[in-house]
Amino acid sequence: MTKFDYDLFVIGAGSGGVRAARIAAQHGAKVAVAEEYRVGGTCVIRGCVPKKLFVYASHYAEAFEDAVNFGWTTEKVAFDWPTLVANKDKEIDRLNKAYIRNLEGAGAELIMARAAFEDRYTIALSDGRRVSAKYVLIATGATPFVPLHLPGREFAITSNEAFHLESLPQRICIVGGGYIAVEFAGIFNNLGVETVLIHRGEKILRGFDEDLRDHLTNEMKKKGIEFRLSCDVARIERSGTGVRVTCNDDAVFGAGQIMYATGRIPNVLGLELEKIGVELTPHYAVKVDDYSRSSVDNIYAVGDVTNRLNLTPVAIREGHAFADTVFGGRDIKVDHTNVPTAVFSQPEIGTVGMTEAQARAASPTIDIYKTSFRPMRHTITGRDERMLMKLVVDGGTDKVLGCHIVGPDAGEMAQLLGIAVKMGATKADFDATMALHPTAAEELVTMRQKWTG
Known part of the structure; x- marks a missing residue:
């Protein structure tokens, strides 16, 4: 017993x-x-x-x-x-x-x-x-975390409360630059809420490939999201039914809600x-x-x-x-490398493997394959939105080290690309794979020209 x-x-x-x-x-x-x-x-x-x-x-x-x-x-x-x-x-x-x-x-x-x-x-x-x-x-x-010493922190909401708002505000300020911040910025903006994203860093999505960070920022700006980068909130005050936000650069503006998404x-x-x-x-x-x-x-x-x-x-x-x-009597360690991930921003990100910067730090020769194009459906809609695809390849072994996508269904593609990267597929393996036409994903197997920009 x-x-x-x-x-x-x-x-x-x-x-x-x-x-x-x-x-x-x-x-x-x-x-x-x-x-x-x-x-x-x-x-x-x-x-x-x-x-x-x-x-x-x-x-x-x-x-x-x-x-x-x-x-x-x-x-x-x-x-x-x-x-x-x-x-x-x-x-x-x-x-x-x-x-x-x-x-x-x-x-x-x-x-x-x-x-x-x-x-x-x-x-x-x-x-x-x-x-x-x-x-x-x-x-x-x-x-979720809201800075403990922020004056007026009690007036801020987090993603927890955002799921249960009684009504949508006319204007919202979202503080942060990670997954949650950019995802909720897209949600609120597309639902008709005037959206401001404040981030203390120079760019959003720290740790992601630089091209993805820049491309997503530009696409979000096209959709009407206002970015205030290299900026932080100094204090929050109640103002009527909303809030008054003062930034560390002395900018002051009002909003119906301020949401903190600065990490967990x-x-x-x-x-x-x-x-x-x-x-x-x-x-x-x-x-x-x-x-x-x-x-x-x-x-x-x-x-x-x-x-x-x-x-x-x-x-x-x-x-x-x-x-x-x-x-169960088994000896299992979890491999935390080459884990595919998606950011359900608008447009969406799907990524797996090394960023270009990580690859260049690890290998003496890196080849980059990159393309940007308008998704097929927008040739009819006329919407000004572009897709980005990027492959990071080891120039010595030809192994594909990283795949990075911004655009429709990027997360779905990243899940399947994760199998190829995990198996050690080479650029030649990608090239030998027949394209499926007409799809956006076919670009992943038809890119031949190395990026020299």
Whole structure:
């Protein structure tokens, strides 16, 4: 008879925690999962899924405009924000129930309570219970961050609140330059909200290929989004039903809302990790090894709380690998290289592999193949939008090191390109692949001229 109540106790029922719990239970472990809010985590409840639904909704603004040139009549088209929010909520409810059903169907117990450590094997629950586990997995994700010392920070919203606004503002100020900032800028702008994006950096999307950063900025400007780069907010004040924003360059303007999207911080507050000696990084993430094990050998962590690569599929892979390693008798490390990713900006970004700068730092000879063109449908609509495709190739081995796309369905293409890059495909392999015509993706296998600009 075991001295523990559970073989595995998971704190947090997001994508990584749920996957780990399900796989561990399937391996025969006795598993419990604690969640204080809803099952599904940031991605399902207040992240990727509702955001993508909002992106779809915002696309219709241009789609209805473009339809006229294809012979459609659209005089009676109208948009209703509360309908979108209500239908989004219905879908989140469905997914929440599905996650619960799948978790319990695998044999794991779900405990709707907040959890914190009492010691390395004991968990204190907010319902007053104490439970013990041989292994504990921290999968609490990350949470939006608004600077603590910003005057008027209480007047700012984050992406959490943006999904539940009672009505759309006439004007919104979005602070930040990462995924969330540029995605919500596109959403609000296309839904008819005057949109200003403030970013303290010189360019948006730090860490992405420079050509992608520049191209997306130009395309977003064409759509009417105002950029204030190398700028930061000095203070926020209430002004009527909206806000008054003062920047560090002394610019002052009003808005109906100000939304902060300046990053997310690991959600470790209240876990009492200091009691048990779990080491954190300087940015308050749980420090883990290649097997997701923390500095306390029976405590593991996966997903955004580790701040390794903060993407939902990565959290899922980490959770699965943890369960297979600890409970399935397998030795699995997660490979965090060449992970494809998309930014659901407007236009969309899809990318995998090295940026040009990264490749040049790693290899003595780099070849660049690049093209920009108008997507076929805009030859009819007349819309001034251009697509960008770029291949980064090792000049010595001919291996394709990076693929970068801005334009319609870029994320879908990046997922498939991820297979080729992961397998080590060469530019010759791309060249030998027959083009599929007429598609935008055919450009990826027909680019022959090296970029010399």
